[in-house]
Amino acid sequence: MADYRDMAAALSAGYGQDTGPITADTLITLKNGKKTTASDLLGMLKGFGQSVGSNLESLGRGGLSTFLGGPVDTANIALSVFPMEVPDKYGNINYTPETELRGGSRDILGMMPRATAPRQETAGMEELGGFMTPATAKVLKPAATGVVRMAGQEIANVSSGMPSRSLLGDITPKPKNIVEYDLRFDPRAKEQARLQALTLQVNPKSTAAPPSISLASLEGRPFITTMSDRTAAGGQLTGINNISLNTPIDYLGGQDYMFYNPGKVWASAERPVKQILNNAEIIKDVTGQNPLYIPWRMTPTGGDFAHMTGETMLGYADTVMGKGAKNKVNKEIKKLIPDWAGLGTPQGITQYRNAPDTTRKALKNMMDVQFRDMGGLNIGEARLAVTDPKQYTAQEGGIQNIGEIFAGQPMVMQSGHVSYPRGVPGQGLGVVSEDKNIFELLPEVVKQRGIVNPKNPSQQDLRALQMKPYAGIIDAQLLKALGY
Numbered sequence: 001m002a003d004y005r006d007m008a009a010a011l012s013a014g015y016g017q018d019t020g021p022i023t024a025d026t027l028i029t030l031k032n033g034k035k036t037t038a039s040d041l042l043g044m045l046k047g048f049g050q051s052v053g054s055n056l057e058s059l060g061r062g063g064l065s066t067f068l069g070g071p072v073d074t075a076n077i078a079l080s081v082f083p084m085e086v087p088d089k090y091g092n093i094n095y096t097p098e099t100e101l102r103g104g105s106r107d108i109l110g111m112m113p114r115a116t117a118p119r120q121e122t123a124g125m126e127e128l129g130g131f132m133t134p135a136t137a138k139v140l141k142p143a144a145t146g147v148v149r150m151a152g153q154e155i156a157n158v159s160s161g162m163p164s165r166s167l168l169g170d171i172t173p174k175p176k177n178i179v180e181y182d183l184r185f186d187p188r189a190k191e192q193a194r195l196q197a198l199t200l201q202v203n204p205k206s207t208a209a210p211p212s213i214s215l216a217s218l219e220g221r222p223f224i225t226t227m228s229d230r231t232a233a234g235g236q237l238t239g240i241n242n243i244s245l246n247t248p249i250d251y252l253g254g255q256d257y258m259f260y261n262p263g264k265v266w267a268s269a270e271r272p273v274k275q276i277l278n279n280a281e282i283i284k285d286v287t288g289q290n291p292l293y294i295p296w297r298m299t300p301t302g303g304d305f306a307h308m309t310g311e312t313m314l315g316y317a318d319t320v321m322g323k324g325a326k327n328k329v330n331k332e333i334k335k336l337i338p339d340w341a342g343l344g345t346p347q348g349i350t351q352y353r354n355a356p357d358t359t360r361k362a363l364k365n366m367m368d369v370q371f372r373d374m375g376g377l378n379i380g381e382a383r384l385a386v387t388d389p390k391q392y393t394a395q396e397g398g399i400q401n402i403g404e405i406f407a408g409q410p411m412v413m414q415s416g417h418v419s420y421p422r423g424v425p426g427q428g429l430g431v432v433s434e435d436k437n438i439f440e441l442l443p444e445v446v447k448q449r450g451i452v453n454p455k456n457p458s459q460q461d462l463r464a465l466q467m468k469p470y471a472g473i474i475d476a477q478l479l480k481a482l483g484y
Contacts, residue, residue, distance in 0.1 A: 181392040185300040186380020191372075195380045201239030203248065210259050213402050213430035215441075216484040218474045221292050222283045224276060224405065225438055226266075226469045228295035229303035230391040234260045237312065237385055240377070246319045246344060249312050252417045254303075254388055255295060258403040258428030265293050265403035265426025267415035273422040275469055277411060283471065284407035292474075293403040293426060296438035296465070299396055300383065306419045307353050308386040309379075310360050313367045314352065317376045318344040325374050332370065336363050353418055397437045397462050403428045438465070440482060442472055 186195060233253025239245055258265045266276065276293075283291045303309060317329055326343050334340045336359050341347035352360065364379060372378040377385070384392070394400070405426040412423030439446050439454035439461070446454045451461055472478070 181384060182300045182394075185383045185387075185392075186378060188380075191378050191380055194378060195384060197241075198381055198384055199241050200237060200385055201242070201244070202235055202251075203238045204235040205251075205260065207234060207259055210401070210428060211430040212433040214433045214484075215436070215474060215482065216479055218292065218402070219476060219479060220289075220474065222287050222289060222471065222473045223292035223294050223441070224279055224283070224469050224471050225294045225296055225399075225441070226268075226272065226276065227298050227302070227466050228255050228400075229298050229306060230254065230300060230387045230394070231303040231306050231308055232386060232388040233257045240312075240316055240381070240385055243316075243320060245315050247315050247349075249308055249315060249386065250418075251386065252306070252308065252419070255297070255391070255400045256388065256428075257417065258293075258401060258426070261416055261423070263425060263427070264412050264415060264423040265405055265428060266295070266424040267417040267420035268422060268424070269420060270411070270422045272469075273411050273424055276405065276424050277407075279469055279471060280405045280407040287473075290407050290426075291405050291471070292429070293405050293424070294399050294432075294438070294441070295401065297391060297394055297396060297398045297400060299462075300387070303383065303386060304361065304364070305357055306386070307360070308419075309382050310352060310364045310367075311349060312382045312385050313364060313377050313379075314343060314348070316382075317367065317371065321371075321375045325371070328374075329367070329371060329376075332366050333363060336366070395435070395437060397439060397457055397465075399432055399436055399438055399441070401428060402430055402432055434482075436482065441474070441478065442470060443478065443481065444472075445470065 181195065183192075186192075231254035232251040233256035235251050236248040237245065237251065238248045253260065257267055261267075266273075268276075280291050283289075317326070321329065321343075330340060330342050337351050337355055340351060352363070355363070364382070367376055368379040390400070403426050405424060409425040412425055413421075415421055415423035417423075437455050437457065439451060439457050443454075445451075445465075449461055449464070451457055
């Protein structure tokens with residue numbers, strides 16, 4: 001294999017051009033990073049007694065930092081609702097991240113000294129402490145109350161030797177109609193009961209189950225990574241809450257896109273596809289190998305740009321609403337799309353798909369605010385309805401699937417995806433067997449950005465990763481750092 005410096009030099013030659021090559025700082029990675037749910041965090045209580053002092057301090061630090069930084073965190077949640085990839089009228093993509101306000105809980109936590117030595121579970125215990133603050137409990141009362149009760153029962157069961165793993169594992173059956181999910185799908189306390197009661201009817205599309213792949217088996221392989229939303233791929237959403245939809249919603253993906261679209265490993269707008277293909281060619285020229293494609297997972301709201309979310313809200317309204325309510329919906333939509341053909345019409349779906357992202361976002365917000373209590377879905381229900389169930393609680397920035405890019409092949413002009421029209425030639429290889437954050441595979445980026453814990457990067461770090469493709473090599477040094 002060529003020296004990494006040769007590859008870095010080759011890729012750096014085009015830096016600054018409009019072809020979107022990987023930048024020089026990213027290329028240093030060729031030498032040689034979880035947003036947790038309450039359920040994940042409570043699982044750490046199994047080892048609580050092993051170091052009571054350190055964990056108690058972590059809980060206290062997390063609680064205090066969240067109490068003090070809570071207002072700023074709330075403001076940043078509002079700022080975090082951004083699309084996956086937003087093409088302008090020229091087909092270009094605006095990767096500019098939202099502005100994050102300073103002074104949130106993470107910033108405060110970083111300034112607080114520790115009296116005891118940190119442990120492996122420290123970051124999680126500090127975040128768990130945030131769930132326990134009065135300010136947070138007030139906002140998340142419906143969800144948090146149930147979690148705390150379950151946690152108390154789990155601790156009691158573990159202490160008495162009874163089998164119990166509804167929060168600390170997987171033995172106890174979960175209640176019906178209760179979906180464990182990242183609260184960022186819809187943080188509004190009054191909407192949690194609806195999300196927890198959500199049921200979905202899905203007509204799956206059969207395909208061979210992708211094999212499990214260990215990163216250790218990929219030693220020496222270069223890779224490219226870009227962001228991926230959490231939307232499901234394969235099959236159709238045919239019903240919600242035991243009501244069959246008049247028009248099923250196609251699941252297009254998402255991470256699993258690579259397993260349902262032979263000859264294609266990814267789909268996006270034209271410019272990001274060009275960026276990926278240009279870098280893939282350079283990497284193959286230097287290494288002699290096709291690069292792997294390892295997409296990393298976005299925030300729970302990252303799928304809002306995909307048409308599936310809005311189409312689900314429109315389709316459910318068409319199915320369940322009476323004539324009067326539908327007329328009101330159509331009247332409001334005409335304020336956004338003047339020639340709107342109406343709910344339940346093929347022309348209406350085409351008009352929605354062709355509308356700019358700002359219009360689609362305004363339409364979804366209108367449906368949520370004005371019609372969720374008139375029979376329609378709220379935005380959280382719609383998001384969950386089109387999300388891959390494996391990613392309801394999965395960590396942000398996590399890796400899931402591994403594909404291969406066919407370097408040197410032309411762009412696929414028809415990707416088969418409504419939201420992302422161009423395709424990257426390649427194939428899906430399998431599902432990564434280890435739950436890793438993408439920053440764990442990018443040690444030089446971690447060093448350059450000063451990331452303290454690559455397993456739990458900040459929102460700013462994750463947003464910065466959206467700006468362009470990044471690349472690296474899974475070499476012996478990286479695998480050793482990952483514990484192989």
